[in-house]
Amino acid sequence: MNWNKILIVYSKWVLILSRFILLFVVVYHFAFGPGFDYPNSLEIKLDVSEGTFEPLKEVLSIKPEFSDKVESVESLGGSRLINAKMHEGVFTGVGIHTLILVAGVFAFLQLLLQIVKSAERKEFFSSKNVRRIRLIGFGLAGWAIVDYVFTWYRTYIADKYLDSVYLENTRISIPFVPDLFGNTFVIGLIVLIMAQAFDHGLKLEKEQELTI
Amino acid sequence: MAIIVNLDVMLARRKMQSKELAEKVGITMANLSILKTGKAKAIRFSTLNAICTALDCQPADILEFRPDDEL
Numbered sequence: 001m002n003w004n005k006i007l008i009v010y011s012k013w014v015l016i017l018s019r020f021i022l023l024f025v026v027v028y029h030f031a032f033g034p035g036f037d038y039p040n041s042l043e044i045k046l047d048v049s050e051g052t053f054e055p056l057k058e059v060l061s062i063k064p065e066f067s068d069k070v071e072s073v074e075s076l077g078g079s080r081l082i083n084a085k086m087h088e089g090v091f092t093g094v095g096i097h098t099l100i101l102v103a104g105v106f107a108f109l110q111l112l113l114q115i116v117k118s119a120e121r122k123e124f125f126s127s128k129n130v131r132r133i134r135l136i137g138f139g140l141a142g143w144a145i146v147d148y149v150f151t152w153y154r155t156y157i158a159d160k161y162l163d164s165v166y167l168e169n170t171r172i173s174i175p176f177v178p179d180l181f182g183n184t185f186v187i188g189l190i191v192l193i194m195a196q197a198f199d200h201g202l203k204l205e206k207e208q209e210l211t212i
Numbered sequence: 213m214a215i216i217v218n219l220d221v222m223l224a225r226r227k228m229q230s231k232e233l234a235e236k237v238g239i240t241m242a243n244l245s246i247l248k249t250g251k252a253k254a255i256r257f258s259t260l261n262a263i264c265t266a267l268d269c270q271p272a273d274i275l276e277f278r279p280d281d282e283l
Contacts, residue, residue, distance in 0.1 A: 210253040212243045 008120050015113040022106055040071075040086040041094050044158045066161045073162065084162065092157055097150045104143055111136050125202040133195035141188030148183070216276040219248045222267050236266040 062070045071085040086092060111132045118129055223233060234244045237259065246252050260271055267274070 207253050210246060210251060212239060212247045212252050212255050212259050 008116060011116045012113065012120065015109055015116060019106065019109045019113065022102070022109065026102055040088060040090055040092055042084040042086060042092045042154060042157060043094070044082045044084060044154070044162070061163045063161055063163050070161050084158065086157075086161070090157070090161070093150050093153055097147075100146055101143075104139055108136060108139060125198065125205045127202060130195055130199045130202060133191060133198055137188050137190075137192035137195055139188070140184040140191055144183040144185035144188065214277055214280050215250075216278055217247055217250055217252070218274055218276055219244075219263070222269055222273055226267050226269075228267070233263070233266055237262040 062073060069087050069090050071087050073082060073084045075082055115129055115132055118124065118126060123129070219233075223230065230244055230248070231241060234241050237244075239247075239259065247255065260274075263274060264271060
């Protein structure tokens with residue numbers, strides 16, 4: 001057994017295991033965990049440097065006119081992340097965001113597994129693989145856009161219901177300029193270029209097969 | 213395709229079977245069939261050389277150019 005084969009078999013089992021773990025976590029989450037019981041939670045990342053971070057009560061408070069809309073505000077482990085629990089009726093989009101993420105990760109694992117399986121059969125250059133790689137590319141680029149929209153929306157909600165200007169340099173920031181290199185958008189574009197390369201490889205292979 | 217492969221004609225003239233030609237040239241029957249049916253995208257000089265040697269003919273006896281509008 002050569003190294004290539006070992007790598008393919010190893011990748012296959014890692015992906016199968018990852019898919020199983022993901023399914024297990026989702027099932028466990030719905031069967032024994034909170035399930036959809038957190039649609040009103042809101043996670044906020046404060047735009048403040050570590051050195052200037054002050055206790056939560058001095059940084060964030062609920063706007064008086066919306067005191068009936070926010071149930072609680074708590075710091076996540078003393079970091080710059082704040083978790084706010086809103087009352088029912090305030091849509092924060094967390095549930096949909098998580099659902100898209102889980103579905104996307106599952107689809108990504110499934111597509112990658114099919115590519116690895118085709119590699120095991122030595123069928124790298126096939127139209128199915130080109131389609132799978134394109135789907136992965138579109139998925140990664142699309143996820144970056146979805147994530148940006150949800151981040152923007154969550155920040156808007158946080159800005160609407162919570163007061164944050166208790167400390168200089170502290171604000172709930174709205175990311176108007178998306179962080180292109182900090183998310184999956186550029187990776188998605190690179191994967192799409194790879195799909196084009198695969199498409200070209202497929203054409204070359206067909207021509208090679210028909211050269212006598 | 214404007215290039216026509218006349219292998220069948222040459223095989224008939226030489227009274228040779230496809231299987232025999234494939235063996236002499238060193239290609240499979242499947243590849244010879246691709247060549248005969250005009251599905252091939254390209255032919256290597258080495259293959260052409262082997263076919264011409266086996267059939268004792270010139271490349272022009274096997275390959276013919278016909279413009280697409282005449283087909």
